[in-house]
Amino acid sequence: MYLCVWNAAGVYFFSCLVLVVFMMKVGLGEGLRLVIEWESSESFLSEVGFSMMMDWVSCLFVVSVLFISGCVNLFSGFYMSHETFLKRFSHILHAFVLSMVILILFPGYLGLMVGWDGLGVVSFLLVVYYMNSGSLSAGMITAISNRIGDVCFILAIGLFSSFLSYSLSGGDVFELMILGVLIMLGSMTKSAQVPFSAWLPEAMAAPTPVSTLVHSSTLVTAGVYVLIRFSDYLGEAEKSILMILSMMTILLAGSSGVFEVDMKKVVALSTLSQVGMMMFTISMGANVVAFFHLLVHAFFKAGMFMCVGGVIFYSGYQDARFLGGVWFKLPMTGCLLMFSNLSLMGFPFLSGFYSKELIVGSYLVGHCSLVSFLLLFLSLAFTVFYAFRLMMLTVRDGGLSGETHYKMESGFYMLSLIFMANGSISMAVVMQSYFTFVISSNIGSSFLRGDIFYLALGMVILTSFNIFLFMLLGSGAVFNNMMKSFLSKMWFLSPLSGGVISSSFLAAVSRFVSFVEMGCVRGYIWQNGLKGAVFSVSEKSRKVNFSMLGMVLFYCFCFVAMVFL
Incomplete structure (x- = not known):
C-alpha cells in the first residue's frame, strides 16, 4: 500500500x-x-x-x-x-x-x-x-x-x-x-x-x-x-477594484482569525490573508514582488499545515485550546510550527520578512494615502496577533489537554517535515540572492488614485457606521455577542454563501433550466420543424434523449449568439 x-x-x-x-x-x-x-x-x-x-x-x-x-x-x-x-x-x-x-x-x-x-x-x-x-x-x-x-x-x-x-x-x-x-x-x-x-x-x-x-x-x-x-x-478601473477588494479580504481574514479556535481554520484564514496580500501587490503593479511572496508563502504554509495536521492526528482535537504542550510532546513539530508562524508574522531575517518588506516598500514608494497606509499596517498587525495566539495556544501547556504525551512521530511524518524545512530554507535563499536583480529591476509600481480610494473607503465607513450604530441600540451583552459572531463568521459570508446564496441560487437555476427546456426548447424550437428534420435523418434518432439534446441546442445557440453579437 x-x-x-x-x-x-x-x-x-x-x-x-x-x-x-x-x-x-x-x-x-x-x-x-x-x-x-x-x-x-x-x-x-x-x-x-x-x-x-x-x-x-x-x-x-x-x-x-x-x-x-x-x-x-x-x-x-x-x-x-x-x-x-x-x-x-x-x-x-x-x-x-x-x-x-x-x-x-x-x-x-x-x-x-x-x-x-x-x-x-x-x-x-x-x-x-x-x-x-x-x-x-x-x-x-x-x-x-x-x-x-x-x-x-x-x-x-x-x-x-x-x-x-x-x-x-x-x-x-x-x-x-x-x-x-x-x-x-x-x-x-x-x-x-x-x-x-x-x-x-x-x-x-x-x-x-x-x-x-x-x-x-x-x-x-x-x-x-x-x-x-x-x-x-x-486597466486602471480593474486595478482599483482589485486593490479595494483585496484590502477588504485581508482585513476580513485577519479579524476573523483573531477569534477562531479551530487550528485548521486559523491557518486557512491566514492563507486567505496572504493571498489577499498578493492580490493587493498585483493591483499596485509589483508583479515580481507578488510572485516572490507567493513562493515564500507556499513553502512555510505547507510546513505549517503539516505541523497542524500532525498535532490533530496524534491528539484527535482541532480546538487549539485543548492542544497545549506541543513543544514537549512533539518537539520537532513544535519547532517547525514556531518558525513557520514567525515567518508568517514577518519576523526579521526570515523569508516572510523579506517578501512583506518588499510589499510595504513598494506601497510606500508611491503616493499612498495615510488611511490606506494605516489599513495596510492594521492587516499586518492582525497577522501578528492571530499567529502569535496560535503559537501560544499550541506550544504553552495550559493544563486543558488530556494527553500527557503523544506517540513517537512516524517515519513518513518526520521525513516530510525534514524535506519541507530544507525546501523552505532553499527557496528563501534562492529568491533572496539569485533573483535579486529581477526583483530590484521590477520594483516600479503603479498606484491607486487617491480620489477613487477615498470614495470607496467613505462608502465602506458609512455602511459600517450604520451597522455599529444599530448594534449600539441594544444592550452591551447583545452588542458583544453580535460583534463576536460577526467576526468569527467571516462577516457573515459563510452563512450567507451556504444557507442563502447557494440554496436560493440552485433553486432559481433549476427553475430556469426547466422553463428553458420545457418552454422554449421543446415548445418552440423542437416542435417548429427541428423534430421532423431529426427524425427524417434516421430511425435511430428516435431513441435519443431529447431532453439532453434540447439543452445542448440551447447552449450552442447561446454560444453562437455571444460570438456574433
Whole structure:
C-alpha cells in the first residue's frame, strides 16, 4: 500500500531536480524564455495554438509545486495510513497536481482552461472525499464559487472566438475592457477574494494533505498566477477594484482569525490573508514582488499545515485550546510550527520578512494615502496577533489537554517535515540572492488614485457606521455577542454563501433550466420543424434523449449568439 506513496514522492522529487538542472543549463534564470508551440490553425479554421512557455516564473513555480507535492505524498503516507483506498486518494491527488502543472506551463487560453477546469473538478472530488454531509456542503460551496470563475473564462474564450484567435497574443481583442474584467473576476473566485471568500475555510472539510496542497501552492494561488501572467490587460478601473477588494479580504481574514479556535481554520484564514496580500501587490503593479511572496508563502504554509495536521492526528482535537504542550510532546513539530508562524508574522531575517518588506516598500514608494497606509499596517498587525495566539495556544501547556504525551512521530511524518524545512530554507535563499536583480529591476509600481480610494473607503465607513450604530441600540451583552459572531463568521459570508446564496441560487437555476427546456426548447424550437428534420435523418434518432439534446441546442445557440453579437 505504501509503495505508491514512495513511487509518487520519488517521481515528484526527481522531476523537480531535472527541471532545476534544465533551468541552469538553458539559462532560464537569466531572463531567457523558451516557447514551444503546436500550431493547428488549418484544422480549426482559426488561429489556434497550444503554447508551452518556460521562463523563470513558470519553472520556479513548477519546481515549487512538484517539491511540495512530493512532501505532501510522504505526509499522506502518515496521515492517511488508516485509509483503505490510499491508492485511489493518491491518484486523485496526482490529477490535481497535473492540472496545476498544465495551467502553469500552458498560458494560452485553451491550454489554460484545461488546467483551470481540471483544478475545479478535482478539488470538488477531494473536498467531498470523506462523503458526509459536512463535506458535501463544503464541496458544493467550493464548486459553485469556482464555476463562477470558469464561466468568466468561458466568456473570455467566446470573445476570442469572435476574433478567430486563441493564441497568447490575440491582437485587437486585448483592447476590450470586458476581457480584463473577466480575467479579474475569474482569478478572484479561485483565490477566494471578497465576495467569494466563504469557500476557502469550508474547504477544510478535505483531508489535511489536501488542505496542505490546496492552501500552499495550487488552487488558491492559481488566480494569483493568472493575474501575474495577464496583468497587462488590467486597466486602471480593474486595478482599483482589485486593490479595494483585496484590502477588504485581508482585513476580513485577519479579524476573523483573531477569534477562531479551530487550528485548521486559523491557518486557512491566514492563507486567505496572504493571498489577499498578493492580490493587493498585483493591483499596485509589483508583479515580481507578488510572485516572490507567493513562493515564500507556499513553502512555510505547507510546513505549517503539516505541523497542524500532525498535532490533530496524534491528539484527535482541532480546538487549539485543548492542544497545549506541543513543544514537549512533539518537539520537532513544535519547532517547525514556531518558525513557520514567525515567518508568517514577518519576523526579521526570515523569508516572510523579506517578501512583506518588499510589499510595504513598494506601497510606500508611491503616493499612498495615510488611511490606506494605516489599513495596510492594521492587516499586518492582525497577522501578528492571530499567529502569535496560535503559537501560544499550541506550544504553552495550559493544563486543558488530556494527553500527557503523544506517540513517537512516524517515519513518513518526520521525513516530510525534514524535506519541507530544507525546501523552505532553499527557496528563501534562492529568491533572496539569485533573483535579486529581477526583483530590484521590477520594483516600479503603479498606484491607486487617491480620489477613487477615498470614495470607496467613505462608502465602506458609512455602511459600517450604520451597522455599529444599530448594534449600539441594544444592550452591551447583545452588542458583544453580535460583534463576536460577526467576526468569527467571516462577516457573515459563510452563512450567507451556504444557507442563502447557494440554496436560493440552485433553486432559481433549476427553475430556469426547466422553463428553458420545457418552454422554449421543446415548445418552440423542437416542435417548429427541428423534430421532423431529426427524425427524417434516421430511425435511430428516435431513441435519443431529447431532453439532453434540447439543452445542448440551447447552449450552442447561446454560444453562437455571444460570438456574433
